[in-house]
Amino acid sequence: MRARHKPWADDYLKENNEVVELNPAEYKGKWRQEISEGRPLHLEIGTGKGQFIEGMAGQYPDIHFIGIEVVKSIIVSAVEKVKDTERANVTLINENAQDLSDLFEDNEIDQMYLNFSDPWPKNRHEKRRLTYHTFLEQYQRILKPNGELVLKTDNRGLFEYSLVSFSQFGCTLEEVTLDLHRLEDPTNVMTEYEEKFSAKGQPIYRCRVQFPK
Ligand SMILES: C[S@@+](CC[C@H](N)C(=O)[O-])C[C@H]1O[C@@H](n2cnc3c(N)ncnc32)[C@H](O)[C@@H]1O
Numbered sequence: 001m002r003a004r005h006k007p008w009a010d011d012y013l014k015e016n017n018e019v020v021e022l023n024p025a026e027y028k029g030k031w032r033q034e035i036s037e038g039r040p041l042h043l044e045i046g047t048g049k050g051q052f053i054e055g056m057a058g059q060y061p062d063i064h065f066i067g068i069e070v071v072k073s074i075i076v077s078a079v080e081k082v083k084d085t086e087r088a089n090v091t092l093i094n095e096n097a098q099d100l101s102d103l104f105e106d107n108e109i110d111q112m113y114l115n116f117s118d119p120w121p122k123n124r125h126e127k128r129r130l131t132y133h134t135f136l137e138q139y140q141r142i143l144k145p146n147g148e149l150v151l152k153t154d155n156r157g158l159f160e161y162s163l164v165s166f167s168q169f170g171c172t173l174e175e176v177t178l179d180l181h182r183l184e185d186p187t188n189v190m191t192e193y194e195e196k197f198s199a200k201g202q203p204i205y206r207c208r209v210q211f212p213k
Contacts, residue, residue, distance in 0.1 A: 003073040012076050013094060019082050020075070024093045029105035035091055036064030040110040043142075044068070045097045045130055046117050048192055050078025055189035057087040063110075064089045070096045097130065104142040112139060112149040116193035119158040131162035136169045140211040148174065152206045154197035159205040170212040180204040 006012075013020045021027065027034055031041055040063050044053050047067030057065050067090065069075040075094050082090045095103070117130040126132055131151070139149055153159050166173065177183060181198055190198070198204055 003071055006073040006076060009072040009076050013072065013079065016079050016083065019079050019090065020092045020094065024095065024103050028103055029108065031064075031066070031104065031108060036089075039064040039089065041066060041108065042111045042113070043104075043109045044113040044115065046070075046115065047078050047092065048074055048115075050075075050081040050092070051195075052113070052115055052189055052191040053078065053090055053092075054081045054085060054087060057082070057090045058085065059187070059189060061089060064091070066091045066093065068093045068095055068097050070094070097135070100138040100142055106141045107144045109142045110144055110147050112143060112147070114149065114151045114153075115191045116153055116155075116197075117151075117158065119153075119155040121157055129158065129161065129165075131158070131165045133165060133169060136165065136171075136211070140169075140213075143211055145213040146210060148208050148210055150206065150208050152180065152191070152194060152204060154193065154202045154204055156205070159207070163207065166207070166209045171209040172212075173207060173209055175206070175208040177206045178203060180206045 014022065032038060042063050042065050044065065044067045047053050047069040050067065053065050053067040067078060069078060069092065072094055075092055078092055082092065114130050120128045127134065151162055180188065181204055194204055
């Protein structure tokens, strides 16, 4: 996702600390008590400009959504969306998701989402894919037993890679869909990338997996 450099982004994130958590590691093990008021916690990695998390927060007010986005100039757009709709059940974090265990205690998260993650098609970049086994090890730790991860993508290569990676890790595939929009799932909340690629006629792939405990 391209983003123009926004020199004011740092200050903007600091000013909006009701939406952006600036010291997320402080809440490790305490998200439910101190942030979500006891509501279940759903975590999206690579939130982008926030269309999905904002839409989900509106559809499910009894769930608290946490979005992690590494690029500052992109996360500011997500902050703007959440502020505009005054969603109280969203927290955004400007971090790299490679160290999730620093932010969340084991079994702290109820559900996770990976939406249109960067495919990193070159073999030498395999470790950067968000379904590489080092990431799966962290997801397994922070997800509750029976907690699900839901992945959506337009990228066939990343989808096939992820299915193999999940199976090798011992995950249970609960659902595999090769054309999500043909299902006409009324609960599906579209992401920015999903809108863009489906408008071009590209199929959207989705899978739901559970981790071994
Ligand atoms: C291709 S975009 C998709 C954005 C959005 N999820 C969507 O579906 O429209 C992927 C996003 O993931 C973010 N991202 C990639 N790797 C990340 C990581 N390790 N931690 C946090 N965010 C990451 C990128 O900065 C980018 O904004």
